Amino acid sequence: MIKTLLSGLLFLILCQNAISQNWDWGGPIDPLQRKFKVLHYRLELELLPESQSIQGSNTVSFSANEKLDTLRLNLIDEYKVEKVLMDGKEVQFSHQNDMLDIIPIDCTCHQVQVFYGGKTPIAQNPPWTGGFTWEIDQLGNHWMGFSDQGEGSKIFMPALDHPSSEPSEGVDVLITAPKPYFVASNGRLIEAEEKGEKITYHWSTNYPINVYNINFTMGIFQEERLDFRSVSGKTIPMHVWVLQENRAKAKDLLEILKVSTETQEKYFGPFPFPEDKIAVVETPYLGMEHQTINAYGNNFQYIPMGEVKYDWLLHHELGHEWFGNKVSVGDWADMWIHEGLTAYGDWLFYWEHGGPDAYFAKVKSEAKNIPHAKPVVSPLNSTEEQAYHPEIYTKGAMVIHSLRGVLGDELFFPAIKAFVMDERFTYQNRVTTKDFTDFVQSYTQKDLKGFFDLYLYTTSIPKLKVSKKGKEGYMISLQGIEFEIPVEIETSEGIQKITVGKKAVEVKSQTVPVVDPNGWLMLEK
Template sequence: MMKKRLLLTLFSALCLSTQAQDNNWAWGGPLDPAQATFDVKHYTLRLELAPEARTLGGSVDAVVELVAPTDKIKLNLINAYTVHGVKVDGKKAKYTRGDDALEVQLKQAYQPGRRVTVTVAYAGTPPEAANPPWQGGFTFAKDGNGRHWIGLSSQNEGAKIFMPCKDHPSDEPDEGVDQFISVPAPYQVAANGILVSEKKKGNQVTYHWKTDYSINNYGINFTVGDFAVTRRDYITVEGNTVPMVMYLLRENEQRATELMEILEISLKTQEKYFGEYPFRKEKVGIVETPYLGMEHQTINAYGNKFRFTTVGDAPYDHLLHHELGHEWWGNKVSVKDWADFWVQEGLTTYGDWLFVEEHAGHEAYMRHVKLVARNIRNEKPIIVREKNVDSDEAYHGEIYSKGAYVMHSLRYLLGDEAFFRTLKKFILDPAYTYGNQVTTADLQEYFTRETGQDIKPFFDLYLRTTEVPEVVIEQVSENSYSIRIPNISFTLPMEVRTDAGTRRLELSDKPVEVKSETAPVIDENGWYLKNVSIGESTL
């Protein structure tokens, strides 16, 4: 009964807002064959957001380069918007609309290598987020001074909820994005990259933001509000200067100094393990949002309400640190299929754990990992399929926690020196960064090549199944025990404590005998997710 009442309450609440999102838009999955014929190079957004009316309108240019012969370009744009016209290279073009997409007819079949610019003029009422950022859309809110405060989140929906685009994770605009976003004065727009200009015409102010880096679709973002802007230079681990820019609501301007100091500590910690901040030619950006947060490239959404904690010797904001970590894992390194979503979320979460180790010590790190392990239930594989997975299928809690735990286990398997050296080398390799998107196989093969140790069986077990090593201990004589893992066909090193002390042993489906007056303790420190059972004595 309580469940039924709750559902009715939620349904009523949603009905009260006629503009609330009533669709569950996913993206990814199999690439539409009509979209496999071209590669997106650049987007230009020229949009006007009206806070009072809650409408969005304008145009978007999509510059695409053909990779196969075609006479049409298919873009995604949800049906909430009305398309007012389409041009190809500045000339009016025919198009068809439907199914959250539009198909643009070229004047003839073009050959690979040809670039075309498709311009779509459109307007409408954008979807409001039901539960941002998990169920995204626009969040229309008011700050403490009664001014408009508008956020956008689209990780699970894709960019089609606010712009026409090729909405698939495999295609990022290689040459970046320009955004010309117009809002009424005195509101400001915080967005990706560098602020090129701010031009006022009448009561409207147009902000031109530009990024030259490749960027994933859900990373394209703008936030509107009455902000106080704080700036400070940051010197990267490589000695380069990059501006830290923070957009906070005016009512929270006094929190900027403390938040900036916490941001700098997090930057230094991330850089120690993963190398220089990836977007030093633009900025480190934070904008206060009316929802919890999201990793929008160079302008991370922050809605944690300044709930700071202390980790060892350092002040800490978990939300800020996590979203900042995505600048390395998610923005610099991004996946081409949501099948590998864990690479972005799991490695970022592992970076959260490393903050604990860096500032509170190794024992605190190990305690933290053990606490996390209690809530990993292994109900669903991290990789549900090797490819053609959409955002709904891929997204679940264990791509964070278990994904991080896989990296924790891999660290023990390889040893600290090899693990950290290889991980940093991977994220500094141009073959796997920015526009060169990755798969789990890329990461797996890189570690195997660099360390000389085949980690595929280990990844197969922990990422592609819900199984864990089933360690069986059996007493074979008065002071002797055998240890084996019958459900694996490869070798895993594990710590084994006997009455003689703790040593690292290679365990597999073949029994390993140890001498001890008491039953051995396996992996006492929790390097692996596993089950341990004591078999019946063979005496």
């Protein structure tokens, strides 16, 4: 009884500690961090599964237009910083309030190496409340993954932890683990070096990368791979890593990854990181879009879709390679671009493999659950916690679906693909909602300002009004808007598209007309 009571008190204390660790990120960038740009990270860590700790260093290469009095990085206080080197010499630093302030020496060097370590923060509800997840698989082996979209990279490395900052020259990740464990990470595997009872895996990418997408997963895995032929003509290595206990499922997962990649490429263009790889690794939490090494924890729950199988989690995280990893926002206010466009890509899998009926059924199912409680676009300088809510997925996707209905496929699909391929909005360049809406209007030569302003920045939706006029006439209007929009209307003569606004338009029909029968628009009916 005493043991049970003590265990309960310990659990309560741990929960209270977890609640107090409210690591958010984003918001206005720190003035000191505006003064420099990160070029490259070289992360060298040893994983210590028995103590659930990490130990090592991160070397940050940066550029600055002026001499810095303070180089400010972010690193949670739970880690102990042992020393900081510049030009091979120890420099002064202060580490408090999850900030690491480094006092540069008088030199022209633009590189700093931070040595640190300690017990890792434990994820309470990954990936939504992130941190490290240390598990034991069914065969008794250690299994580790971590998630940090809500917390930022400061929970595992010293970094300029802001969504507007990506290392323009990529990252090298060198992770040491005890034999016989494997570590999967971003980019391509350069080498695996054995020293005694340890193995160091050196992964590298030259592409810019969101700091929360730098990731590594440790376990004993079964690997399956193939050479994927991209629509770009390039051959890209494709890998899946699953736990040994799930080795029989690896080939199916690889085939599903291949079909999903082909589907994403059809609508959004070539896979964005052809010099690296396309890959998923099984993780002890649901999933996350880590660049070229997506986390997968959906327990191989596939559904049939036409002649193929569909895994919503795998397809969604893969879609972030285009929206989130290639096209990236610098302010979490615009997070819907990551989640809404990716979620719409999920709906397109239904269109491609299940056909129009499956697609429209999916859309209507999602649309009826949108509460219209918060605008899709959050206020400028939003933190991740402020901007992250369900409607950036569902309503964000519905805005894109509605845009398709307004433009028609002959304009919509080329416009979206052109946006993803435009170098002004990709890789190192940050994107805003205005960038997206301005581009679509310019590309299509359509005035969509009223449409975008209503659906992205407010919680209002047009109210449909239909009234009888005479024997076969019906007056149709959309109240609550100051613009006109093309709407499908099904009459006794079939479906026609009519431009409708607050001023009523008359249609003739021997039967009561059905406005927007396919559910292209968000309307109050």
